[in-house]
Amino acid sequence: MSDLIDTRTPLELSHLPAQFVGREAEQDTLTDAFGVEGESRLQNFHVYGPRGTGKTHLLQRFLTTFPPTFTTCYLSGIHQNTQYKSLERLYHLLTGTTLGTGHHVADIQRKVEEQVTLPTVIVVDEVDFLLLNDGDDLLYYLTRLENTAVITVSANRRSLEEPLDERTYSSFHPQHLTLNEYTANAARQILADRARKALQPQSLQRAALTYITATTQNISIGITWLREAAETADDRITRDLVQNVEVTAYHEFVKSLLNEFTTHHRRLYNTIARLEQERGPLLTTGTVYSEYSKRCETAGVAPLSERRISDFLTHLELLDLIEATYYRGGRKGKTREIKLVDWNSRSDSEETS
DNA sequence: ATTCCACAGGAATACTCGGATA
DNA sequence: TATCCGAGTATTCCTGTGGAAT
Numbered sequence: 432m433s434d435l436i437d438t439r440t441p442l443e444l445s446h447l448p449a450q451f452v453g454r455e456a457e458q459d460t461l462t463d464a465f466g467v468e469g470e471s472r473l474q475n476f477h478v479y480g481p482r483g484t485g486k487t488h489l490l491q492r493f494l495t496t497f498p499p500t501f502t503t504c505y506l507s508g509i510h511q512n513t514q515y516k517s518l519e520r521l522y523h524l525l526t527g528t529t530l531g532t533g534h535h536v537a538d539i540q541r542k543v544e545e546q547v548t549l550p551t552v553i554v555v556d557e558v559d560f561l562l563l564n565d566g567d568d569l570l571y572y573l574t575r576l577e578n579t580a581v582i583t584v585s586a587n588r589r590s591l592e593e594p595l596d597e598r599t600y601s602s603f604h605p606q607h608l609t610l611n612e613y614t615a616n617a618a619r620q621i622l623a624d625r626a627r628k629a630l631q632p633q634s635l636q637r638a639a640l641t642y643i644t645a646t647t648q649n650i651s652i653g654i655t656w657l658r659e660a661a662e663t664a665d666d667r668i669t670r671d672l673v674q675n676v677e678v679t680a681y682h683e684f685v686k687s688l689l690n691e692f693t694t695h696h697r698r699l700y701n702t703i704a705r706l707e708q709e710r711g712p713l714l715t716t717g718t719v720y721s722e723y724s725k726r727c728e729t730a731g732v733a734p735l736s737e738r739r740i741s742d743f744l745t746h747l748e749l750l751d752l753i754e755a756t757y758y759r760g761g762r763k764g765k766t767r768e769i770k771l772v773d774w775n776s777r778s779d780s781e782e783t784s
Numbered sequence: 785a786t787t788c789c790a791c792a793g794g795a796a797t798a799c800t801c802g803g804a805t806a
Numbered sequence: 807t808a809t810c811c812g813a814g815t816a817t818t819c820c821t822g823t824g825g826a827a828t
Binding site: 515516533535536736737738739759760761762763765 | 811812813814815816817818819822823824825826827
């Protein structure tokens with residue numbers, strides 16, 4: 432146990448710091464659009480930004496700025512990955528009562544509709560997971576609800592025009608907000624601020640901090656890394672120490688991401704990681720699946736079907752843990768070529784379209 | 785011009801579970 | 807209590823893909 436750490440909380444990913452660095456402009460954009468201070472208007476938004484750029488924190492914080500004359504609701508498409516689950520949670524928020532399973536969606540829709548009396552702002556974070564799993568029915572319903580604003584959040588799509596039904600998109604019709612990656616300076620401030628609150632004074636070397644912010648632009652990785660270093664350190668967090676825990680820290684980060692998913696997701700990821708070590712990158716779906724199957728046998732677990740694992744691979748892609756190039760035909764057949772994401776190649780990843 | 789690779793990914797189906805209704 | 811219904815999860819089934827190899 433490290434005695435460097437006074438309070439661990441500021442080093443946790445879920446911690447919402449009182450002071451919010453680097454996203455003031457984006458915060459203002461939202462506040463101005465909604466006119467929270469004066470006459471308020473409800474607006475739909477789509478917020479895009481790579482992983483670890485503060486989207487979730489920005490919106491969670493934004494929701495807290497509404498007065499009690501509003502209802503606000505935060506959903507994550509990772510957990511609320513069906514219309515049913517989303518509506519259930521929404522209903523729970525509105526009434527405090529839990530419905531449980533076994534009802535009809537149309538019934539819950541009606542119940543929710545009855546309960547939405549105050550202007551309501553609903554954030555659908557990680558919207559890609561919901562769309563992949565259950566289509567856009569929820570968004571269609573929500574955007575047609577009176578007196579309601581919907582804010583979708585994605586780390587993968589700048590716009591939802593393509594994945595949404597035309598009728599859904601036309602009633603959604605969002606304004607767009609993009610979060611760019613933190614500047615090194617902002618990242619440094621964020622980490623330094625958390626270190627100051629969590630650690631003994633003077634325990635974090637400047638060079639250590641610099642190394643982190645120069646290596647990754649994902650602030651979640653940065654925070655995990657800082658915490659890992661703090662937990663390992665005896666007296667000071669040095670640059671060397673930070674380098675030493677680099678790999679472990681990334682594993683910790685992956686673990687925390689995959690914690691929200693199933694053991695099969697984790698097994699699948701580990702399979703890919705090991706295959707890549709053994710045979711190098713660029714594996715095809717087939718090899719990954721058969722190796723995953725083997726691992727299941729070894730562990731005495733029934734493997735999931737190829738079809739299902741195909742979807743789980745897409746999940747890993749959405750999480751930015753793996754990268755896949757799709758072959759839609761050709762001598763390689765129709766497949767995906769898979770490799771782990773090179774997370775610490777800080778620099779050019781701007782040519783996406 | 786064909787053939788072929790090797791799955792992607794849509795649709796139908798099976799199975800389980802909780803609530804509702806008679 | 808029996809039975810039915812719909813939601814969720816996972817499987818089964820199947821068609822389509824398109825350039826390189828023949």
